[in-house]
Amino acid sequence: MGTPLSSREAQAAEVVDRLYEQYPEPEISLDFSNRLELLVAVVLSAQCTDERVNEVTAELFEEYRSAEDYAEASEEQLAEDIYGITFHNNKGGYLKGIGEMLVEEHDGEVPDTMSALTDLPGVGRKTANVVLQHGHEVVEGIVVDTHVQRISRRLGLTEEERPETIEQDLMDIVPEEEWRDLTHLLISHGRETCTARNPSCADCTLADICPSEKGDADVDLASGEAW
Incomplete structure (x- = not known):
């Protein structure tokens, strides 16, 4: 039996409240100054650390300033x-394909x-x-x-494994303004x-409400896809 929806809603609310106390200004860690830079940075960040992406894009964004720049460059x-x-x-x-499609279909x-x-x-x-x-303030x-x-499964907020189904489970129990x-x-x-x-369970602000910390089987999704 999975955790009842109402229990998961209560669990999610408590998780969010506690994490807001610990991280009062949650924000994206990729560096960008416009929508194109954001798009490029997020594509590059798949299975790569944000720190490394920021190092590379510091120079990349100086050279590539428009969709046309990416479209006109070679893949190599x-x-x-x-x-x-x-x-x-x-x-x-x-990046080249993105540049070409943005130019051809979206006016850059x-x-x-x-x-x-x-x-x-x-x-x-x-x-x-x-x-x-x-980029668009659209949620x-x-x-x-x-x-x-990893964490949503450890906390008992979902039992799903695929990102798309995890997303749907979380959308069902977390208010839209907190997505x-x-x-x-x-x-x-x-x-x-x-x-x-x-994980540092002894130092975790969620330890007393985490099923995994209490001795249930842990979940390790370390090999999953990054964003």
């Missing part, structure tokens, strides 16, 4: 310019709908959610990265305390 040049990012060859192709601008964003190369629902939330869902996957912040609260907690391996 783009891959070279993002060397050090995981899967840089594949992502170089994504980053679109503001889930369907248009997910049509872009290398952009799934998770990436699209980030761009909508932080359609909850961004489910590896931290959100955006929830991601960053859980990411902060995942980085600082509830790590994939050897």
